[in-house]
Amino acid sequence: MSFFQMTIQESEKKELIGIAKEAELKGISLEEQIGMQGKEFCDNLLQEGEVKRSWTEYVVEGMFWFLIFSLAVQITEMLALSTPGAMAQLELDKGIAMVVCAVSATVMEYRTVAEYSGRLAFDNKQKERRLWKYAACFLGLLLLFVLLGLDMDMTLGISNLAVASILVILVFFWGFLRKKYWNIQSEKYSWK
Amino acid sequence: MKGILEGCILKIIDQTETYGYEIVTRLWDYGFTDAKEGTLYPLLLRLEKKGLIKGTFKESPLGPKRKYYSLTKEGKDYVQYFYEAWKEVEQSVKNIFGEEGK
Numbered sequence: 001m002s003f004f005q006m007t008i009q010e011s012e013k014k015e016l017i018g019i020a021k022e023a024e025l026k027g028i029s030l031e032e033q034i035g036m037q038g039k040e041f042c043d044n045l046l047q048e049g050e051v052k053r054s055w056t057e058y059v060v061e062g063m064f065w066f067l068i069f070s071l072a073v074q075i076t077e078m079l080a081l082s083t084p085g086a087m088a089q090l091e092l093d094k095g096i097a098m099v100v101c102a103v104s105a106t107v108m109e110y111r112t113v114a115e116y117s118g119r120l121a122f123d124n125k126q127k128e129r130r131l132w133k134y135a136a137c138f139l140g141l142l143l144l145f146v147l148l149g150l151d152m153d154m155t156l157g158i159s160n161l162a163v164a165s166i167l168v169i170l171v172f173f174w175g176f177l178r179k180k181y182w183n184i185q186s187e188k189y190s191w192k
Numbered sequence: 193m194k195g196i197l198e199g200c201i202l203k204i205i206d207q208t209e210t211y212g213y214e215i216v217t218r219l220w221d222y223g224f225t226d227a228k229e230g231t232l233y234p235l236l237l238r239l240e241k242k243g244l245i246k247g248t249f250k251e252s253p254l255g256p257k258r259k260y261y262s263l264t265k266e267g268k269d270y271v272q273y274f275y276e277a278w279k280e281v282e283q284s285v286k287n288i289f290g291e292e293g294k
Binding site for chain 2: 012014019026035036040045
Protein backbone atom coordinates (compact mmCIF):
# COMPACT_ATOMS: atom_id res chain seq x y z
CA MET A 1 0.00 0.00 0.00
CA SER A 2 1.21 3.45 -0.82
CA PHE A 3 2.27 5.86 1.93
CA PHE A 4 -0.17 8.33 0.45
CA GLN A 5 -3.80 7.42 0.04
CA MET A 6 -6.02 9.08 -2.52
CA THR A 7 -6.42 12.80 -2.19
CA ILE A 8 -9.69 14.65 -2.61
CA GLN A 9 -8.68 15.12 -6.25
CA GLU A 10 -8.43 11.38 -6.57
CA SER A 11 -12.00 11.11 -5.35
CA GLU A 12 -13.02 13.65 -7.98
CA LYS A 13 -11.20 11.60 -10.60
CA LYS A 14 -13.23 8.60 -9.52
CA GLU A 15 -16.43 10.65 -9.88
CA LEU A 16 -15.38 11.86 -13.35
CA ILE A 17 -14.76 8.25 -14.40
CA GLY A 18 -18.29 7.49 -13.16
CA ILE A 19 -19.69 10.31 -15.32
CA ALA A 20 -17.76 9.01 -18.35
CA LYS A 21 -18.95 5.43 -17.78
CA GLU A 22 -22.55 6.59 -17.53
CA ALA A 23 -22.16 8.49 -20.81
CA GLU A 24 -20.76 5.33 -22.41
CA LEU A 25 -23.67 3.24 -21.12
CA LYS A 26 -26.14 5.77 -22.50
CA GLY A 27 -24.30 5.73 -25.82
CA ILE A 28 -23.58 9.46 -25.78
CA SER A 29 -20.33 11.41 -25.73
CA LEU A 30 -18.88 12.76 -22.51
CA GLU A 31 -19.45 16.29 -23.77
CA GLU A 32 -23.12 15.52 -24.33
CA GLN A 33 -23.30 14.11 -20.82
CA ILE A 34 -21.80 17.18 -19.17
CA GLY A 35 -23.60 19.53 -21.57
CA MET A 36 -20.57 21.61 -22.53
CA GLN A 37 -17.15 21.55 -24.17
CA GLY A 38 -14.42 19.72 -22.31
CA LYS A 39 -12.23 22.81 -21.99
CA GLU A 40 -15.02 24.88 -20.45
CA PHE A 41 -15.75 22.09 -18.00
CA CYS A 42 -12.09 21.72 -17.02
CA ASP A 43 -11.70 25.48 -16.57
CA ASN A 44 -14.73 25.56 -14.24
CA LEU A 45 -13.41 22.59 -12.37
CA LEU A 46 -9.95 24.06 -11.88
CA GLN A 47 -11.50 27.28 -10.63
CA GLU A 48 -13.61 25.49 -8.03
CA GLY A 49 -11.36 22.55 -7.38
CA GLU A 50 -8.52 24.24 -5.54
CA VAL A 51 -8.28 22.57 -2.17
CA LYS A 52 -7.24 24.37 0.95
CA ARG A 53 -5.03 21.99 2.88
CA SER A 54 -5.27 21.71 6.64
CA TRP A 55 -2.28 22.82 8.72
CA THR A 56 -2.01 19.33 10.26
CA GLU A 57 -1.13 17.92 6.83
CA TYR A 58 1.78 20.35 6.59
CA VAL A 59 2.93 19.60 10.16
CA VAL A 60 2.81 15.82 9.64
CA GLU A 61 4.79 16.07 6.41
CA GLY A 62 7.19 18.71 7.74
CA MET A 63 8.13 16.61 10.76
CA PHE A 64 8.61 13.53 8.60
CA TRP A 65 10.99 15.25 6.21
CA PHE A 66 12.81 17.02 9.05
CA LEU A 67 13.56 13.63 10.59
CA ILE A 68 14.75 12.26 7.24
CA PHE A 69 17.11 15.19 6.71
CA SER A 70 18.33 15.15 10.33
CA LEU A 71 19.17 11.49 9.85
CA ALA A 72 21.10 12.32 6.68
CA VAL A 73 23.07 15.01 8.52
CA GLN A 74 23.72 12.67 11.43
CA ILE A 75 25.07 9.95 9.10
CA THR A 76 27.26 12.51 7.34
CA GLU A 77 28.60 13.71 10.65
CA MET A 78 29.29 10.16 11.80
CA LEU A 79 31.30 9.50 8.66
CA ALA A 80 33.20 12.73 9.07
CA LEU A 81 33.95 12.13 12.73
CA SER A 82 35.13 8.60 12.06
CA THR A 83 37.81 9.82 9.68
CA PRO A 84 41.11 11.01 11.16
CA GLY A 85 41.58 14.71 10.46
CA ALA A 86 38.27 14.91 8.71
CA MET A 87 36.76 17.39 11.10
CA ALA A 88 39.17 20.00 9.78
CA GLN A 89 37.76 19.47 6.29
CA LEU A 90 34.14 18.92 7.19
CA GLU A 91 32.97 20.54 10.35
CA LEU A 92 29.24 20.49 10.60
CA ASP A 93 27.83 23.34 12.61
CA LYS A 94 24.79 21.95 14.48
CA GLY A 95 22.83 25.17 14.24
CA ILE A 96 23.41 25.62 10.51
CA ALA A 97 22.73 21.91 9.90
CA MET A 98 19.38 22.17 11.70
CA VAL A 99 18.45 25.31 9.74
CA VAL A 100 19.34 23.53 6.47
CA CYS A 101 17.25 20.54 7.57
CA ALA A 102 14.33 22.76 8.52
CA VAL A 103 14.43 24.65 5.19
CA SER A 104 14.75 21.42 3.19
CA ALA A 105 11.91 19.85 5.19
CA THR A 106 9.72 22.91 4.59
CA VAL A 107 10.35 22.70 0.84
CA MET A 108 9.62 18.97 0.77
CA GLU A 109 6.56 19.32 2.98
CA TYR A 110 5.20 22.05 0.73
CA ARG A 111 5.82 19.99 -2.38
CA THR A 112 4.31 16.86 -0.83
CA VAL A 113 1.12 18.46 0.41
CA ALA A 114 0.53 21.44 -1.83
CA GLU A 115 1.19 19.56 -5.03
CA TYR A 116 -1.69 17.29 -4.23
CA SER A 117 -3.97 20.17 -5.13
CA GLY A 118 -1.82 21.13 -8.11
CA ARG A 119 -1.52 20.13 -11.71
CA LEU A 120 -0.13 16.68 -10.99
CA ALA A 121 -2.86 15.92 -8.51
CA PHE A 122 -4.25 13.10 -10.62
CA ASP A 123 -0.99 11.17 -10.81
CA ASN A 124 -0.09 10.21 -7.26
CA LYS A 125 2.31 7.42 -8.14
CA GLN A 126 4.42 9.62 -10.38
CA LYS A 127 4.41 12.34 -7.72
CA GLU A 128 5.41 9.98 -4.97
CA ARG A 129 8.27 8.59 -7.03
CA ARG A 130 9.44 12.14 -7.71
CA LEU A 131 9.41 13.09 -4.02
CA TRP A 132 11.45 10.07 -3.06
CA LYS A 133 13.86 10.90 -5.87
CA TYR A 134 14.39 14.35 -4.34
CA ALA A 135 15.04 12.83 -0.93
CA ALA A 136 17.41 10.24 -2.42
CA CYS A 137 19.29 13.01 -4.24
CA PHE A 138 19.69 14.91 -0.98
CA LEU A 139 21.04 11.82 0.79
CA GLY A 140 23.19 10.84 -2.18
CA LEU A 141 24.77 14.27 -2.48
CA LEU A 142 25.57 14.34 1.21
CA LEU A 143 27.20 10.93 1.08
CA LEU A 144 29.02 11.71 -2.14
CA PHE A 145 30.35 14.88 -0.57
CA VAL A 146 31.79 12.89 2.31
CA LEU A 147 33.00 9.86 0.37
CA LEU A 148 34.79 11.84 -2.33
CA GLY A 149 36.40 14.31 0.03
CA LEU A 150 37.60 12.07 2.81
CA ASP A 151 39.73 9.02 3.34
CA MET A 152 37.23 6.87 5.19
CA ASP A 153 37.70 5.01 8.40
CA MET A 154 34.31 3.57 9.26
CA THR A 155 34.82 3.31 13.03
CA LEU A 156 31.71 4.63 14.69
CA GLY A 157 31.55 6.33 18.05
CA ILE A 158 28.99 4.91 20.50
CA SER A 159 27.21 8.22 21.06
CA ASN A 160 26.89 8.96 17.34
CA LEU A 161 25.69 5.45 16.70
CA ALA A 162 23.08 5.81 19.44
CA VAL A 163 21.83 9.15 18.08
CA ALA A 164 21.69 7.78 14.56
CA SER A 165 19.83 4.67 15.75
CA ILE A 166 17.29 6.81 17.59
CA LEU A 167 16.81 8.89 14.44
CA VAL A 168 16.34 5.77 12.31
CA ILE A 169 13.72 4.46 14.77
CA LEU A 170 12.02 7.86 14.85
CA VAL A 171 11.91 8.01 11.04
CA PHE A 172 10.26 4.58 10.88
CA PHE A 173 7.90 5.42 13.74
CA TRP A 174 6.95 8.71 12.16
CA GLY A 175 6.53 7.01 8.79
CA PHE A 176 4.12 4.59 10.47
CA LEU A 177 2.16 7.44 12.09
CA ARG A 178 2.12 9.30 8.78
CA LYS A 179 0.69 6.27 7.02
CA LYS A 180 -1.98 5.93 9.72
CA TYR A 181 -2.79 9.62 9.39
CA TRP A 182 -3.32 9.39 5.62
CA ASN A 183 -5.39 6.23 6.08
CA ILE A 184 -7.67 8.10 8.49
CA GLN A 185 -7.94 10.99 6.01
CA SER A 186 -8.68 8.45 3.29
CA GLU A 187 -11.53 6.91 5.33
CA LYS A 188 -12.86 10.34 6.26
CA TYR A 189 -13.21 11.49 2.67
CA SER A 190 -13.99 8.08 1.09
CA TRP A 191 -10.92 8.30 -1.12
CA LYS A 192 -10.53 4.54 -1.47
CA MET B 193 -27.84 33.21 -10.01
CA LYS B 194 -25.11 30.81 -8.92
CA GLY B 195 -26.10 31.41 -5.29
CA ILE B 196 -29.75 30.66 -6.03
CA LEU B 197 -28.80 27.48 -7.85
CA GLU B 198 -26.62 26.44 -4.91
CA GLY B 199 -29.51 26.94 -2.51
CA CYS B 200 -31.81 24.86 -4.74
CA ILE B 201 -29.22 22.10 -5.10
CA LEU B 202 -28.87 21.96 -1.33
CA LYS B 203 -32.65 21.71 -0.92
CA ILE B 204 -32.78 18.81 -3.42
CA ILE B 205 -29.98 17.04 -1.56
CA ASP B 206 -31.81 17.72 1.71
CA GLN B 207 -34.86 15.85 0.39
CA THR B 208 -32.90 12.69 -0.41
CA GLU B 209 -29.31 11.48 -0.77
CA THR B 210 -28.59 11.84 -4.45
CA TYR B 211 -25.89 12.22 -7.10
CA GLY B 212 -25.02 14.60 -9.93
CA TYR B 213 -27.14 13.33 -12.78
CA GLU B 214 -30.22 12.88 -10.57
CA ILE B 215 -29.83 16.42 -9.26
CA VAL B 216 -29.70 17.73 -12.84
CA THR B 217 -32.89 15.88 -13.82
CA ARG B 218 -34.62 17.17 -10.67
CA LEU B 219 -33.54 20.71 -11.57
CA TRP B 220 -34.99 20.22 -15.07
CA ASP B 221 -38.26 19.03 -13.51
CA TYR B 222 -38.41 22.20 -11.40
CA GLY B 223 -37.84 24.43 -14.43
CA PHE B 224 -34.08 24.98 -14.40
CA THR B 225 -33.91 23.75 -17.99
CA ASP B 226 -30.43 25.20 -18.54
CA ALA B 227 -28.90 23.05 -15.80
CA LYS B 228 -26.15 20.73 -17.02
CA GLU B 229 -24.03 18.18 -15.24
CA GLY B 230 -20.99 20.17 -16.36
CA THR B 231 -22.11 23.29 -14.46
CA LEU B 232 -23.44 21.33 -11.52
CA TYR B 233 -20.30 19.34 -10.88
CA PRO B 234 -18.03 22.29 -9.96
CA LEU B 235 -20.82 23.66 -7.74
CA LEU B 236 -21.03 20.35 -5.89
CA LEU B 237 -17.28 20.40 -5.48
CA ARG B 238 -17.48 23.90 -4.01
CA LEU B 239 -20.31 22.96 -1.64
CA GLU B 240 -18.33 19.95 -0.49
CA LYS B 241 -15.25 22.08 0.11
CA LYS B 242 -17.35 24.49 2.14
CA GLY B 243 -18.45 21.54 4.28
CA LEU B 244 -22.15 21.93 3.40
CA ILE B 245 -22.42 18.50 1.77
CA LYS B 246 -20.52 15.26 2.04
CA GLY B 247 -20.17 12.54 -0.57
CA THR B 248 -19.88 8.77 -0.48
CA PHE B 249 -19.42 6.46 -3.46
CA LYS B 250 -22.33 4.16 -4.31
CA GLU B 251 -23.48 2.43 -7.45
CA SER B 252 -25.85 4.58 -9.48
CA PRO B 253 -28.98 3.09 -11.14
CA LEU B 254 -26.98 2.93 -14.38
CA GLY B 255 -24.20 0.90 -12.76
CA PRO B 256 -21.01 2.94 -12.32
CA LYS B 257 -20.02 4.16 -8.89
CA ARG B 258 -21.07 7.75 -8.39
CA LYS B 259 -20.66 10.16 -5.53
CA TYR B 260 -23.89 10.40 -3.56
CA TYR B 261 -24.28 13.61 -1.60
CA SER B 262 -26.02 14.31 1.68
CA LEU B 263 -26.22 17.48 3.76
CA THR B 264 -24.03 18.12 6.75
CA LYS B 265 -25.33 19.95 9.83
CA GLU B 266 -23.88 23.17 8.37
CA GLY B 267 -25.63 22.39 5.09
CA LYS B 268 -29.00 21.99 6.81
CA ASP B 269 -28.50 25.31 8.62
CA TYR B 270 -27.52 26.96 5.34
CA VAL B 271 -30.68 25.72 3.59
CA GLN B 272 -32.78 27.39 6.30
CA TYR B 273 -30.76 30.58 6.03
CA PHE B 274 -30.95 30.53 2.23
CA TYR B 275 -34.73 30.21 2.22
CA GLU B 276 -35.18 33.07 4.68
CA ALA B 277 -32.82 35.25 2.64
CA TRP B 278 -34.59 34.26 -0.59
CA LYS B 279 -38.00 35.29 0.79
CA GLU B 280 -36.60 38.71 1.71
CA VAL B 281 -35.01 39.15 -1.74
CA GLU B 282 -38.19 38.02 -3.47
CA GLN B 283 -40.21 40.56 -1.47
CA SER B 284 -37.76 43.33 -2.30
CA VAL B 285 -37.85 42.50 -6.03
CA LYS B 286 -41.65 42.47 -5.96
CA ASN B 287 -41.63 45.87 -4.25
CA ILE B 288 -39.28 47.31 -6.87
CA PHE B 289 -41.36 45.98 -9.75
CA GLY B 290 -44.56 47.21 -8.09
CA GLU B 291 -46.10 43.78 -7.99
CA GLU B 292 -47.04 43.93 -4.32
CA GLY B 293 -50.82 43.73 -3.87
CA LYS B 294 -51.55 42.97 -7.53
